[in-house]
Amino acid sequence: MLKGLATYIDQNQRFFSILSTILLSLTPWMQVSKSRPLLLMVKPQVFIQAIGMGILVHLALLGFNIVAIKSMSSGFCGSKSVFSKKENFRALLIVCSQKALLIVVAVVEQLGGALGESGLLVLPCVAAHINQVIIDSLLVNFWLQKDQSYSKKFEA
Structure with missing residues (x-):
């Protein structure tokens, strides 16, 4: 039975990948949604600074x-x-440098509002997560x- 399930999942890998992404994005979305009235009071300048700090931390x-x-x-x-092999x-570089968004949400929840409204705390973390994905995608594209x-240089 498990082999059949594994085969089914392998054949529908794209669907399960999309479903997983959607389900994972619901957790931070729920946290941010709880604080909607407070989010509207956040100055764009402060939010941009938080995004910049997230980029600097990732770099x-x-x-x-x-x-x-x-x-x-x-x-x-x-x-x-x-690790002498570049792959x-x-x-390892990408995995060690990324911080998981769901871990941030779990930590913020455990704070119980000690540092402020959880939805407000999660918002810059969501932005930082998106930025780290973009930065790492650009880095991987550069490497490719x-x-x-390099390979074309030696083929000629």
Whole structure:
């Protein structure tokens, strides 16, 4: 039975991916929706500053993780390290630098309003999450173009 279920999910992978994304987005949406009247009072300038801070935090994490991964991989086995392969290095860099939105929502809920209305606290986190996805997508696209130009250079 489980093998049949696994096959069904594999055949409908795109549908389940979209469904998963929709369901995951409902949690932050519910948090933000609870604070709608307060959200309308937020000055756009403050929101833009929060977005900028989220971008800076993500870029700082990318920079820190580049140094940390290179240091650890050179310390452990050098060129034989699993992270000496650029694919592994890149995957670890992206995964370590991204912060999960659902974790933020869970932490904000546990604060119980100690730092303010949970919907207000989640809003810049949602924006930061969207920005980190955009930044990482641009980074991956850059890597793909770099790899393609590198492979074309050696094919000619």
